[in-house]
Amino acid sequence: MKKSSIYSLYGITHSLYTGRARSYLIKSGVPFRELSSGHKSFKAEVLPESKLATIPVLVTPEGEVIRDGGAIIEHLESISSRPFQPQSSKQQIVSTLFDLIGTSGLLRPAMHYRWNYPEENSEFLHYHFLHSQPEHPQREAKSQYMMSKMQHAGRLFGVTAETAHLVETLYLEFLEALNLHLSEYPYLLGWKPSIGDFGLIAPLYAHLGRDPAPLRLMQQRAVRVARWVERMNRADQDAPEFFNPGSDYLPDDSIPDTLVAVLSVLAEDLVPETHAAAAVINQWLVDNQPEPGTSAQGSLAHRMFGMAEFNLRGQSISALAQSYRFVILQKLQQQYAQLQPAQQQGVTDLLQRCGLESLLDIKLDRELGWSENQDVWL
Template sequence: MAGTHRLYAITHSLYSGRARSYLIKHQIPFRELSTGHESFKAEVLPKGKLATIPTLVTPEGEVIRDGAAIIEHFEAASGRPCRPAGPRQQIISALFDVIGTDGLLRPAMHYRWNFPEDNLEFIRYHFLHSQRDTPEREEKTEAMMNRMRHAGMIFGVTEQSREVVESLYLEYLDALDAHFELYPYLLGWRPCVGDFGLLAPMYAHLGRDPHPARLMQQRATRVYRWVERMNRADQDVPEYFNAGTDFLADDDVPDTLVAVLRVLAEDFVPETLAAAEFINTWLAENQPEAGSVAVGRLAQAMGTAQFNLRGEAITALAQPHRFYLLQRVQDTYSALSGDDKADVDSLLAGCGMTPVLSATLNRRIVRADNLEVWE
């Protein structure tokens, strides 16, 4: 794909890291710009529909908003290099994509906003300099930061839940570190779509902000190396002396990765089930028209769902976006043969993830004109 793309993104943005990494790893030429540039408001926003990042402008002028859509654009055009061939690995890759972009928001928000003595000046610098130098810049910075601080609370981080959020994150970090002792990427020797999804919270929030970055460096060095590796164009595996070049053979999903998913399932599964129930009730009561916006600031407000996590009641925003991504896992599973489904069933049972296959909304979400809408 000749020519240079424009990626409207911000270094400290969770979702930007996912798309940026994909461009880097596939050596796709791009120039990164902040949404504070006048070109974003004048040229990009009318086509992108929402002022969210990342948003990509191709050399031909096509505007693609949202990291999942950006990756899908390149995957569809290049033979899907980041989709493993085997059904078990396909399901696991797609599942990590959902977990990374939606299932780890709670620790990502907690470790960014609840350690101001370590993080505040670092974060404030990035929020401030994502905007043009105008008389209103300081005021806008405080407003943006306060809005994101509030987001940490609505994702379920409170004084009461703080301890369980931290303990679960540390267990996840330890399990992921043990996996990366053996392999440089989730499914072997090259990144899958799930690696890019997982990088979203693990780079900008948990791998760059001073407090969680130090925690990762000191407690999970191999995870930190993976974060570095995902931002390098080469394979970057000098510490693996018998490195391969492809996904693991025979559709293998290592026990070390099953252990990671088993920890993540404790949080991801009950929240997904609670959110599905809440959103389905909302759909029955509100009956949104086909084509109406389902995700983002133009969508109708919904509310929160409650679930239990290790004896702690968590109340978190119920987000349709999780189910837009989860549809890909469920659609992949539905298309499998009987024998392949049985193999996947066994794998997900071992991970504690079986319920996500049936955690569906009563209305599908599709993408139309750069927006995720109700079908």
């Protein structure tokens, strides 16, 4: 890749995972330009280095190509003294938890509210999918194909007519709890964003905070969440409604009761699906015995590992088992292992209050690593 004076972010406006990386770049004050993945340079120059045709992809001023929002954030954190990584034990674990929740645990409502409200969303989505494609005779056909593919992906994530009511019920409970928490603080852990905020913005911006149907719902039912979505895309603190704001994370490793309530709502869905997905992937590992260094990622909605079946409030849900959930869970477990015994006990007590303590023990039988812009089996 050619050298440049600034970073280049390849993505699309309506992409869930692009929103995570974009927000980080904005909040960190890194100068960048954003280019569509439909830009001719993506296929010609970026894809050979990024290896997989997924977004976001960051090209550094030195020409280095970094694929995946998590890898982009890790790269920028590592060269800037980790400004958005809480240093205290409970806050660090909670930050990573919300990164997991945002990138894996809220995919069902994100997909449901995007694809199951066609009267409100169809024109908006058509515009964005069309304009993410380069101009060519098959532009409309390609756009329709991509929309159909994404709608199919939603079904694989567990979005069906049978689950729709349950998905909405859980999402509204989450919105209510998060809205209450954000009445006290502008960000999850106090007065500045954490890695967890960037994970959570992924579904709450591109899908749930922009698409007409869920945006209307958020603005009417959870105005403080809507403000947080705006705030996460502003370079400054953007908290004028807080008249005596601080500038850092909450003191004394504090986790407010309002945030415990948010995590308690999310645990009800996150824990059983994580258990089920681990069982599916571990069986796949037994059956396939992948060589070390083999890619652990499939293409969008590819049934690489199989479907995870679990029960939620008496209803059965079937959702695609995906390895990325365990990339972040593995990071959380490694953070926990590095804590002192007293700190570990504090984290364990907190997770027990939220119903999330089993996440410390749910593991794949093989660890995951990162090589050549891909998650790989070690």
